[in-house]
Amino acid sequence: MALPKPLMRGLLARRLRFHLPIACVLAVLVGTTFKFAVGEPRKQAYADFYKKYDAVKDFNAMREAGVFESVRPSGE
Known part of the structure; x- marks a missing residue:
């Protein structure tokens, strides 16, 4: 009893x-x-964040905290 041959022609299609x-x-x-x-x-979420974001205020806060080396805090 032999097994039938597999159909290989057109298999991918x-x-x-x-x-x-x-x-x-x-x-x-x-x-x-x-x-x-x-x-x-x-x-x-990005739109909501930038509706109330103030870049100048954020920059001044980082400047006062001493984050930047090239910008002096306003008190000096």
Whole structure:
């Protein structure tokens, strides 16, 4: 009793016909999920931060703390 020969001709094309659409749908699904679960909240957090951020005030606080070597605190 011999085993039947495997069908090797066109094997890649048959497998791709099944797996390629599934891979594309999953890629779009994961990309969309990431955009709305991570990207949009991150953009909103940055927007909220910069609405009330004062760069001059932050610079002056760091200058007074002595963070910069080339900028003297205003008291000197």
